[in-house]
Amino acid sequence: MIKDNKTKDYTSIIQERIAKNSRKRKIFNNFMTVLLFVFVIIAIIPLASILFEVFKNGVGALSFEFLFSPPGAFGSGDGGIGPAIQGTLIAIGLASLIGAPVGVLAGVYLSEYSSSSRSFAYFLRLFNDVLTGIPSIVIGITGYIALVLTLGSFSILAGAFVLSIIMIPIVARVSEETLKLVPNTLREAAYGLGLPKWKVVWHIVIKGSKSGILTGIVLAVSRVAGETAPLIMTILGTSLFFSGFNSPVDALPLRIWRLASQPYPAAHEQGWGAALVLILLILALSVALRMFAQKRSITTFKGTT
Amino acid sequence: MPPKDSKNTHAELVKKLDLQNRKSFIGDKFFKGLVIGASVYTLFMVALVFFALADGSVPIFLKEGINFVIGTDWNAVEGRESFGALPYIIGTLVSSTIAMAIAVPISIGIAIFITEMMKNKLGTILSFIVELLAAVPSIIYGLWGLFVFRFWIRDYVEEPLHNTFGDFSLFAQAPFGLDVFTAGIILAIMIIPIITAVSREVIKAIPHSQKEAAYALGATRWEMVKTAILPSSRSGLMGATFLGLGRAIGETMLVTLVIGNAIGLAAIPTSLFSQSQTLSSIIANEFNEASNDLHLSALIGLGLVLFVITIFINVAAIYIISKVSKSYSNLRE
Numbered sequence: 114m115i116k117d118n119k120t121k122d123y124t125s126i127i128q129e130r131i132a133k134n135s136r137k138r139k140i141f142n143n144f145m146t147v148l149l150f151v152f153v154i155i156a157i158i159p160l161a162s163i164l165f166e167v168f169k170n171g172v173g174a175l176s177f178e179f180l181f182s183p184p185g186a187f188g189s190g191d192g193g194i195g196p197a198i199q200g201t202l203i204a205i206g207l208a209s210l211i212g213a214p215v216g217v218l219a220g221v222y223l224s225e226y227s228s229s230s231r232s233f234a235y236f237l238r239l240f241n242d243v244l245t246g247i248p249s250i251v252i253g254i255t256g257y258i259a260l261v262l263t264l265g266s267f268s269i270l271a272g273a274f275v276l277s278i279i280m281i282p283i284v285a286r287v288s289e290e291t292l293k294l295v296p297n298t299l300r301e302a303a304y305g306l307g308l309p310k311w312k313v314v315w316h317i318v319i320k321g322s323k324s325g326i327l328t329g330i331v332l333a334v335s336r337v338a339g340e341t342a343p344l345i346m347t348i349l350g351t352s353l354f355f356s357g358f359n360s361p362v363d364a365l366p367l368r369i370w371r372l373a374s375q376p377y378p379a380a381h382e383q384g385w386g387a388a389l390v391l392i393l394l395i396l397a398l399s400v401a402l403r404m405f406a407q408k409r410s411i412t413t414f415k416g417t418t
Numbered sequence: 419m420p421p422k423d424s425k426n427t428h429a430e431l432v433k434k435l436d437l438q439n440r441k442s443f444i445g446d447k448f449f450k451g452l453v454i455g456a457s458v459y460t461l462f463m464v465a466l467v468f469f470a471l472a473d474g475s476v477p478i479f480l481k482e483g484i485n486f487v488i489g490t491d492w493n494a495v496e497g498r499e500s501f502g503a504l505p506y507i508i509g510t511l512v513s514s515t516i517a518m519a520i521a522v523p524i525s526i527g528i529a530i531f532i533t534e535m536m537k538n539k540l541g542t543i544l545s546f547i548v549e550l551l552a553a554v555p556s557i558i559y560g561l562w563g564l565f566v567f568r569f570w571i572r573d574y575v576e577e578p579l580h581n582t583f584g585d586f587s588l589f590a591q592a593p594f595g596l597d598v599f600t601a602g603i604i605l606a607i608m609i610i611p612i613i614t615a616v617s618r619e620v621i622k623a624i625p626h627s628q629k630e631a632a633y634a635l636g637a638t639r640w641e642m643v644k645t646a647i648l649p650s651s652r653s654g655l656m657g658a659t660f661l662g663l664g665r666a667i668g669e670t671m672l673v674t675l676v677i678g679n680a681i682g683l684a685a686i687p688t689s690l691f692s693q694s695q696t697l698s699s700i701i702a703n704e705f706n707e708a709s710n711d712l713h714l715s716a717l718i719g720l721g722l723v724l725f726v727i728t729i730f731i732n733v734a735a736i737y738i739i740s741k742v743s744k745s746y747s748n749l750r751e
Contacts, residue, residue, distance in 0.1 A: 218456030248668025339555020
């Protein structure tokens with residue numbers, strides 16, 4: 114009887130302890146869940162604030178004159194960012210002309226022409242990753258030494274060259290990944306019909322994954338559109354409109370930097386306006402190219418059926 | 419008549435096929451050459467970066483020698499030139515350390531939350547929003563930091579810290595809002611999406627059996643994360659951290675706008691609220707105003723130092739990540 118009571122006591126004590134313990138564990142589990150959720154909120158607050166401030170402060174600066182005319186006198190708040198918008202568009206366009214084909218072809222090599230054991234492909238992949246990690250300002254210095262000093266002047270060519278170096282590894286990486294997604298049966302079917310390899314790669318593999326490749330290019334372009342540091346030592350920035358490939362031009366990020374560094378509130382407001390234009394530009398670029406990619410993939414789909 | 423004709427067509431056909439074969443052969447050669455050419459061009463770019471920097475920094479290393487890396491003086495005045503990079507190396511390390519200390523726990527936490535605790539639509543939306551952060555150009559972070567965040571941090575964090583713990587040297591300096599602390603925090607905000615994205619991939623790659631085993635032993639969700647996810651993804655998360663660190667060290671514009679741009683000895687931070695300068699920000703600040711060739715060469719030399727540091731970090735990151743993906747494929751087998 115006494116013994117029985119004791120066992121009962123022990124059991125209840127153990128049960129109590131387990132209950133207490135598991136309650137603790139549950140509370141701790143909930144605490145961690147909430148903590149991690151707070152982390153997410155912490156990360157989102159800056160984004161919300163940045164978008165809010167850019168729109169709030171930038172909308173006031175927007176006007177027809179602001180978008181299309183050259184900057185006015187220093188600190189006056191007159192004029193606009195016309196040359197900067199123009200320069201950014203030209204620089205991005207030229208950079209894509211070099212960066213997109215080279216990047217895509219390098220991706221094609223990695224996905225279609227290399228076996229993974231081959232050391233050239235290994236080095237290419239490694240150097241590609243290394244190139245992604247090189248700070249953009251260092252690439253800017255390279256452009257300064259390789260092009261600005263050789264050609265004798267700051268130029269949009271040097272700027273575009275530098276931006277293309279930043280684009281290549283991004284485009285190559287995404288292209289490789291998307292091309293690898295093309296099922297092998299498609300390639301085999303094309304070979305079975307007697308197509309030479311280059312036609313298989315071009316007409317089946319590349320055209321079939323066009324939208325993926327375009328996504329990579331869009332990613333690279335939107336990254337490059339906001340680059341400022343490498344432009345300091347290549348295209349320099351001016352307040353004039355484009356006057357030839359061998360002379361300095363302006364760019365939006367560069368203009369934002371100059372405006373923000375001035376001690377005048379009017380310049381700051383213009384800086385916010387330029388930031389808003391830059392964000393809208395990047396947004397528009399990605400939306401437009403994405404729609405283009407979708408449209409094209411639908412037509413190819415129709416063509417094959 | 420008919421036999422002759424058919425013979426003719428046959429010959430023609432053979433000729434045609436032959437031509438076509440040769441054409442596709444040439445096409446193959448040409449296309450392969452194009453593809454390899456693009457690859458070689460990519461390799462060449464890395465070499466170009468290195469040789470351009472090495473070539474441009476020869477004069478400064480000839481003049482200063484090892485003093486360029488360990489010196490603390492920075493003077494570009496004609497006749498009294500002296501260039502030492504140490505303050506900027508320290509400034510770079512301090513600002514990125516602050517950034518990493520904030521960004522790593524938050525990013526890994528977000529990655530765990532999105533992949534394990536919020537597998538529904540809300541999780542997808544949250545991860546999309548975090549990815550949006552990565553699309554914002556760094557110059558806009560800088561603008562926001564200079565005109566908005568600077569005042570938040572000064573009034574709500576730095577002032578209270580200074581008033582309460584002002585006796586400690588870490589918080590001794592009167593806060594101004596533009597200092598290594600601000601730069602570190604904004605850098606952290608910028609690299610959170612980068613570290614989060616890689617961490618998510620790492621955590622997703624962990625075999626389900628591991629998680630299920632933890633649950634089967636009665637683990638709560640957090641205990642599962644602690645016992646099944648964190649240990650087996652440790653090196654992958656390390657790789658993600660290194661990638662973020664590489665980005666933080668090389669970031670230029672936002673740092674230039676918020677770090678206060680001190681020069682020489684003053685750029686070595688003595689407290690959290692010191693003005694400082696990083697390798698990249700001093701290049702951006704002085705490149706167009708370089709007074710002579712030696713000054714320019716010194717800035718290019720800073721670029722070389724920065725290049726070497728980031729190469730080390732990135733290669734380490736690549737190595738760690740590649741090792742991880744191998745060990746995962748072993749686990750699955």
